[in-house]
Amino acid sequence: MNAKQAKYPQLRFKGYTDPWEQRKLKELANIVRGASPRPIQDPKWFDDTSEVGWLRIADVTDQNGRIHHLEQRISALGQEKTRVLATPHLLLSIAATVGKPVVNYVKTGVHDGFLI
Incomplete structure (x- = not known):
């Protein structure tokens, strides 16, 4: 097949x-x-009183890819040093459970072990 030929997958989603x-x-x-x-x-x-959770690699494995609660909370000072997400996002771990996808559904500080 040359570079100009279109590629059609064998398996398709309906429509x-x-x-x-x-x-x-x-x-x-x-x-x-x-x-x-x-x-x-x-x-x-x-x-512990913060409304912003702190996402850890352990949360990814414990909640099987869908984050609905976080036990650890990040302080206001800590929030200035991280990326805080207020809406659902797709995250990929780049440490420990490398490449494991996770969707976050809670207000979260995301550490440097993740891509957002």
Whole structure:
């Protein structure tokens, strides 16, 4: 097959008939990395009364890819050092459970072990 020939998949979703169109992911979405306050063990970054959760790799494995609650909370000061999401987002882990996708449904601070 030469480069100018259209590529049609053998398996199709109902209603789709057009050929495949190869695209770069960066053309379809804005991809950024999370951020973490340092040193992460410092208690000033966390506050049990905060409305913003702190997403950890353990949350990904415990909740099987759909985050609906987070036990750890990030402080107002910590929120200045991370990326806070207030709406659902697709995240990919880049540490420990590399490549595992997760959809976040709660207000969350996202550390640097994730792509958003």
